[in-house]
Amino acid sequence: MTPRPRTALSRLLRRTVPTPVTSALRRYRDTSAANAPASAVRDSGPSADERLRRYEARTKELLELLTDAQARAAQHEGTLAEAQAQLADAVAERDAARKEVRRLRNHVAIWQRRIKSPSFLRHHHAWVDLGKHYRQDPSPAKERIGELNRKLWVHAYAASHGVALPTIYALAERPEDVDLSRLPDEFVVKSDGGTASKAVLPLRRVGEDRYEWISHDPPRTLSTTEVVEHFQAARAAGASYGPVFAEQLLRPLHGEGLPDDVKIYVAYGKVLHVLLRRPQIIDGRPVTTTRYVDDKGVSLGKVALWGQHSEDIPVPEQLDQMLAVAVRLSLSLPMPLCRVDMYETPDGPVLGEITRTPGAPHFYREDHDLFLGTEWTKAEARLFEDMHQGRSGRPLWGPHADLSMIDDIPGFDAPQA
Known part of the structure; x- marks a missing residue:
């Protein structure tokens, strides 16, 4: 171990007697300090203000980048939302197309069976x-x-068979030639041909030259001029043609308003079904509810694949009498099918019209369509057999025939006795 006095002396010598290297380093330091600028001596790096300006500039740059990124993100979100909406629409269109294809395939299959x-x-x-x-x-x-399309011809024909009919009050070639002021307080104006919703006006006098349109909802009144314009517009649209006449307004067996339509489909003497029909005019549009029953009055359910079905329409109390009239008229006509329209009134069943080509979509439930088609074929066979046995191929007028009215109807040829 080195003695303590010697060690202290050595340290003292090292401090007071510099080595060559130590001396050189000191000289370099002193020289550099003397030659350096004052600012360099005071601050060897950027000042605090400079660093703050740099940070603010960088922050601003980053904020601009962030704002741009957010704008791009919002744009992408809008594009994504639009793409998602388009995808949803495409999926909906695809599903609708698949549903329509299934419907058409089913429709084709039904028609293939119906053709066969x-x-x-x-x-x-x-x-x-x-x-x-x-x-x-x-x-x-x-x-x-073909004259079955004309109500006045049917009126004369049914009268010849003793069928009850509404009383005709007036007859004219043009709607403006019917004098409404000379008619009873309630009446129906019709054209000889046309659709029921356009060519038939049930009216009730409510004032001088004011007539309530019965069954119209909301209530509406017409003047003579408006009645004429109604039929003129119907003629222009092809929904009304031929002479115009006014007839008795029929009352229902019970209650107020108009009696329900009872439309009987008859295949040369056999009743196929009975259409019970309740028409109304709502907001200027014809709205109709229907019900189908058989010849016993038993409901057939919704056999028609169109229209508004309702089981609330009652079966007529006079149905048996109506069916008897329909069968008698059907057998008098040389056709496999006709529709006989009747009304139930306090005076008994009254005929509305006979139609050889009933207007409707006629798209029935498949089993019912098959039934009707089969019965139509059987009716043709019965008709051909009767004609083979000597039945005339013309309408058979009844024993009460009075054809004088046909002579007065414009557009008819003079009938032969």
Whole structure:
């Protein structure tokens, strides 16, 4: 161990007697300090203000980058939302297309079966085409089946068979020639041909030259001029043609308003079904509810695949009498099917019209369509057999025939006795 006095002396010597290296370092330091600028001596780096300015500039740059990024993100979000909406629309269109394809395939399958088997719709289309030839029949008016489209011809024909009919008050060639002021307080104005919703106006006098349109909702009144304009517009639209006449307004057996339509489909003597129909005019549009029953008055359910079905329409109390009239008239006409329209009134059943080509979509439930088509074919067979046995191919007028009215109807040929 080195003695303490020697060690202290050595340390003292090292402090007071510099080595060559120590001396050189000191000289370099002193020289550099003397030659350096004052600012360098005071601050060897950026000042605090400079660093703050740099931070603020960098912060501003970053904020601008952030704002741009947020704008881009919002734009992408909008594009994404639009793409998602388009995708949802495309999926909905795809699902709708698949549903429509399934419907069409089912429709095609049904039609394939209907083409191969009896179908009311197929028979009806053929019968409508045949009707075009009936209208070109050069025979006298009383012998033409095509005249069933004309209410006045049907009126005379049914009267010849002793069927009850509304009383006719007035007849004119043009709607403006019917003098409403000379009619009873309640009446119906009709054109000889046309659709029921456009060519029939049930009216009630409520003031001088003011007539309430019965069954119209909301309530509406018309003047004579407006009645004329109604039929003129219907004629221009092809929904009304022929002479115009005014007849008795029928009352229902119970209650107020108008009696329900009872439309009986008859296949040459056999009742196929009965359409109970309740028409109204709501907000200027025809709205109709219907119910189908068989010849016993038993509901058939919703056999028609169109329209508004309602089981609330009652079965007529006079149904048996109506069916008897319909069967009698059907057998008097040389056609496999007709529709006989009746009304139930306090005076008994009253005829509305006879139609050889009932207007409707006629798209029935498949089993019912098959039933109707089969019965149509059987009716054709019965009719052909009767004609083979000597039945005339013309309408058979009844024993009470009075054809004088047809002579007065404009557009009819003079009938032969």
